[in-house]
Amino acid sequence: MNCEDLMNIPKIYSGMKLIAGGSGMYRNIRWIYFADCTQCLSDDFKVSQLIHGGELVIVTNAALTDNDDKMLSMIVEMNQKNIAGLVINVGQISPMLTEYCNDNELPLFELSYDLHLIDLSQIVCKALVEEESNTNSIDQLLAAIIYSSNINDADIKIRAGYLGTNISDKNHIVVLKLNKNNKLQDSYENLQRYIRYEFKNYGLQKMLMLWQIDTGIMLIPSELFSRDLLSNILTRIIDHISSYYGVDAKAGIGSAYEYISELKKSFQEALNSIKISHSESK
Incomplete structure (x- = not known):
């Protein structure tokens, strides 16, 4: 929040x-x-x-x-x-x-x-606890989409609806890869919130995002974000990470797929894009 x-x-x-x-x-x-x-x-x-x-x-x-x-x-x-x-x-x-x-x-x-101060503190603390609980559930949902071998599209969309987010007809998987750096060890939570804020500015109110060590995985609806817009947003996020934390980062964008069960392909494409970019920069 x-x-x-x-x-x-x-x-x-x-x-x-x-x-x-x-x-x-x-x-x-x-x-x-x-x-x-x-x-x-x-x-x-x-x-x-x-x-x-x-x-x-x-x-x-x-x-x-x-x-x-x-x-x-x-x-x-x-x-x-x-x-x-x-x-x-x-x-x-x-x-x-x-x-x-x-x-x-x-x-x-x-x-x-x-x-009253007691009311202010109760309202804020309750909102923060609810946000953390919701975020954990969203993490689990995206992990199921990316890593489960057998998933049901309809079931995933129902679960997403319960969490207050809708999965559109076509979606990209975007991967943000950070160079391993202890500077960010205690700052991943703030970084995730910053990323959510950037996408929220373009109408994505609740984003499915999973963070694993130095890698962020995001599900992005293609109906809201063209590839060019996605590239611009990711460039801004990477610049922020560099200037604010002093850490280098790269991003990869997978193709948009209609079926949730196909998003594992988009995930792999995004990872491959980062590997290619890393090889070319050497």
């Missing part, structure tokens, strides 16, 4: 308002962190030690928000660890913080008093 998904939840949308950092709505939310306790920490304590990345940081303590220098210093340090966004009570957001969030594409939300 990213910040844009968060604001599509009706109870959240009615109780929170985006103030700044709208260009960073793609940021993925891993969990919630209530930062009011940082007021009690010593001045020499590094607040970044409390952040793992992807937290939606909530600050309601006026002793923090009224101190522009301390507040900004804390958020700058947290943002270096890639927090997802910042939530502050209505009337407590300073112009200095607003400017920083706009400049750094960090979503800044104003929290209404009508949306």
